[in-house]
Amino acid sequence: MNQTYEILIIDGSSTVRMMIKKALETLDANIVEASDGKKGLEIAFSRPFDLFITDIDLPELDGIDLSRKLKKNKRTRTIPILIVSDLNSDNDMSRGFDAGASGYLSKKEIHTHLRKLVQETITNSIFRHARTIEVVDDSKSIRHIVGNGLLQMGFEVLTAENGRLGLELARDAHPDLILSDINMPEMNGFEFCKAINSDEHLSNIPFVVMSTNQDRSHMKRIMQDGAAAYIVKPFILDQLVILIEKILSDHFMLLHKEREKYESERQQTIASITGLVTALEARDAYTRGHSEDVARMVVGMVKLTGASDSDIDRAMVGGRLHDIGKIGIRDNVLLKPGKLTREEFNHIKKHPEIGAKIINTIPGLSDIIPIVLSHHERVDGKGYPHGLKGIQIPEWARVTAVADTFHALTSDRPYRKGMPMEKALQIIDENIGTQLCQDCVKLFYQWLDNDS
Incomplete structure (x- = not known):
């Protein structure tokens, strides 16, 4: 819009x-x-x-x-x-x-x-309003002049009087760009720049040096330490703003391209894994579409919590892939029409851990692992694989467990027909507080009312 x-x-x-x-x-x-x-x-x-x-x-x-x-x-x-x-x-x-x-x-x-x-x-x-500049200089007048000038140009401004305080401020606020002097007490500009670029959480912040020193060796040294640009004092404010906007624009485009590449690779990976799920479900006609249906229910439930788009996406992917570990389960166990033996049941109980190991090999899907690993945990601590209890079980895994249970109860299986909804809901109610999370069941009923 x-x-x-x-x-x-x-x-x-x-x-x-x-x-x-x-x-x-x-x-x-x-x-x-x-x-x-x-x-x-x-x-x-x-x-x-x-x-x-x-x-x-x-x-x-x-x-x-x-x-x-x-x-x-x-x-x-x-x-x-x-x-x-x-x-x-x-x-x-x-x-x-x-x-x-x-x-x-x-x-x-x-x-x-x-x-x-x-x-x-x-x-x-608008671009400036969304950008925070950290100004670090031991001169109060420089901080005031540059800071006020950038404020008037529309930037958000933070200030610090030396590199040590600047580093603490950067860790707290994570600015979009750091503008720093070189000659400062406690931690000078060289040390400050190195500290920023050696910190994995801060190294992507452009570091711009402002100094009266015009010596080329100084400039080369700080640029080698990771500075994005060097501007000599005194400078015209408009000149500084043009430089900042150019650096931020280039930096934004670079991050945007990296994010697009990452998202493209992630979607390709998810498509490949979803293909594996489809292949898995093709082994068993009775569970075909199970993962997509569970994912649809989970997304509907998670949306009702007011979760962020990223959390909704995570829950959706987790729902799709929650049973991916069944790829490692033998056909004679997975497709057995009758009751499983103790050994067979112990074998099928391995699928959450197998799934977690599969997901762990895929960049960008590590946040899905808790859902895949814990969707068979029970709130009374009698689930598997780790016997987690109550809120020890990750939230979206608890939500997935409710959707998974409902779909399993209402779907046809080799050894029984799917239950009527009334019967399935009765069983879900009976398992509140033992197998299933009470809040997640309430959420499920809310989704069911909206969906119907």
Whole structure:
């Protein structure tokens, strides 16, 4: 679903305001107008906006002072400002950017360039809002100047005064990028960079160095230690923001590609394993479709808990693969039409552990192992393979156990016909607190009511 942008246009001319609205009519935007700077400021403070578009030459309060006031206020300082004006000298543009504007456009270019500039500006702003920068410098003034500048540009900012505190902060907050000085007490920039890049949980965070030292050997050394970039003080804030956005954008695309590759490989693996399940169920006509039906029930139940998409996906895959270990069970046991001997039952009880071993060999499916391994545990501790009790049994394994039991009771088997639903539900009720988790049975009944 596309987001509706909230845009405030501040211009003394109703004709110009109409031109701007016309240029933006293909955007999904809710546009509010103000005819002078003072009124524009009041409206800006009264509600959330995604963008301000203002002229410089305004009644009551000019666009430069308006921009400064917007950038000083906590509620509006991260909202981008576009100046659209007939005043297009280098000095006018410089004053606009110094006041905090993100872009500057001539009124002659409203029809040709405004829509694209608005789209890019809002997109960049949204990108920044979702990004946290950690600024580490022993100079309080540098932390203040850089931190406030990045805040005004829309980034979330965290600060620390040395590498040791910066490392602790990074471990707690896991920022999207670290911006660090080199010469600091307790832990300098070299040590800090090495510590970040040697920590498996932090090594994917881009590390940018800011320093007055222009010595090439220093630059090479810190880059070899894992720094993503080196910027020399003093620098222009816009220059720093462009560098940060470029690094974060490249980093995001790299992570996105890695995630896509990982997900593709994972789906291929699941497809292969699901094929094995299909082959397994083809051995026994009486259990055909069992795993898919169990997975469908489990997903329906888990959704009712308000679980995340990743948890729902995990429960679904676990439901599909819960019996994968039966691949390792002999046909004369798995397909036996009569009662199993003690030795045969002990053999079939191995299938959760066999399944867990199969899943353990597949990258990306380790979170499924608890479901596969524990779906035959009982809340009274008399299940297998480990005799887990109550909440020792993983939650989604307890949910899977209820779905698995219901489907087994209502399905035809070589030695009996499937039970009527009423009889199966009676048996499930009788096994609450012994075999089955009471909360999971309640969840099952809730799903059953919704499904029917």
